[in-house]
Amino acid sequence: MTDDVFxxxxxxxxxxxxxxxxxIVSARGSTPQRVGARMLVYEDGRTAGxxxxxxxxxxxxxxxxxxxxxxxxxxxxxxxNEELAxxxxxICGGVMEVFIEPVVPTPDLYLLGAGHVSMEVARxxxxxxxRVHVVDDREKFANVERFPDADVIVDDIPxxxxxxxxxxxxxxxxxxxxxxxxxxxxxxxxxxxxxxxxLIGSRAKVLRIFEALEGEGVAPAxxxxxxxxxxxxxxxxxxxxxxxxxxxxxxAVRSGRIAERHVAAAAxxxxxxx
Numbered sequence: 209m210t211d212d213v214f215x216x217x218x219x220x221x222x223x224x225x226x227x228x229x230x231x232i233v234s235a236r237g238s239t240p241q242r243v244g245a246r247m248l249v250y251e252d253g254r255t256a257g258x259x260x261x262x263x264x265x266x267x268x269x270x271x272x273x274x275x276x277x278x279x280x281x282x283x284x285x286x287x288x289n290e291e292l293a294x295x296x297x298x299i300c301g302g303v304m305e306v307f308i309e310p311v312v313p314t315p316d317l318y319l320l321g322a323g324h325v326s327m328e329v330a331r332x333x334x335x336x337x338x339r340v341h342v343v344d345d346r347e348k349f350a351n352v353e354r355f356p357d358a359d360v361i362v363d364d365i366p367x368x369x370x371x372x373x374x375x376x377x378x379x380x381x382x383x384x385x386x387x388x389x390x391x392x393x394x395x396x397x398x399x400x401x402x403x404x405x406x407l408i409g410s411r412a413k414v415l416r417i418f419e420a421l422e423g424e425g426v427a428p429a430x431x432x433x434x435x436x437x438x439x440x441x442x443x444x445x446x447x448x449x450x451x452x453x454x455x456x457x458x459x460a461v462r463s464g465r466i467a468e469r470h471v472a473a474a475a476x477x478x479x480x481x482x
Contacts, residue, residue, distance in 0.1 A: 237302025
């Protein structure tokens with residue numbers, strides 16, 4: 209059974225699915241499964257393997273889905289008393305602990321633009337566990353010499369985005385060489401199901417892009433899903449410092465420490481006195 213669980217885990221990781229591994233790590237008294245029994249829980253509630261069945265397994269499944277959502281492991285104790293045994297149809301009276309460990313595939317980070325900031329972001333992001341892809345139409349900038357640990361794509365960014373099937377758990381950072389290029393990229397991405405979409409630039413620049421998108425019919429609520437201006441506010445100035453601020457935000461989103469840090473168009477207008 210353990211082999212089946214691990215095979216299912218490998219398949220899930222290959223498919224980019226987020227799962228949680230539930231393992232019995234201690235057992236005292238009479239329990240339906242021994243230490244080492246495992247169950248894999250998928251984000252949608254599907255399971256592979258078992259830790260013994262019954263209502264406590266259903267409870268562990270729910271906690272595993274929560275662990276996936278929050279990207280946080282947890283240790284849970286179950287006392288298999290008479291009441292729980294009756295509900296489960298099990299004959300047992302022991303105590304067991306299960307460790308619930310979320311298993312998140314290596315996330316894909318797409319850097320749209322291959323300038324100096326992008327090069328620094330790629331380096332830091334790779335070191336912190338992201339699979340990096342870089343897209344730019346300038347071969348002088350988008351090449352393996354500048355991005356040795358990334359998948360480099362030389363193409364017009366909006367044209368590439370029109371046909372690219374980005375996974376819903378992908379992270380995308382729009383860091384092109386100019387306002388117009390940023391606008392074209394965001395216009396292709398806005399409203400897509402993505403784990404993260406960030407836009408570089410000053411608050412004034414972000415507001416101009418948001419206003420232009422609203423003028424094309426994009427709802428303000430949709431724009432509020434964009435992390436903009438991109439990165440945590442750490443007073444970054446140099447490309448390397450900006451990269452640290454961006455990757456820090458990516459890691460915080462990945463780990464579930466921040467669910468949102470958006471600046472909506474209305475808030476931007478207010479802050480800029482418009």
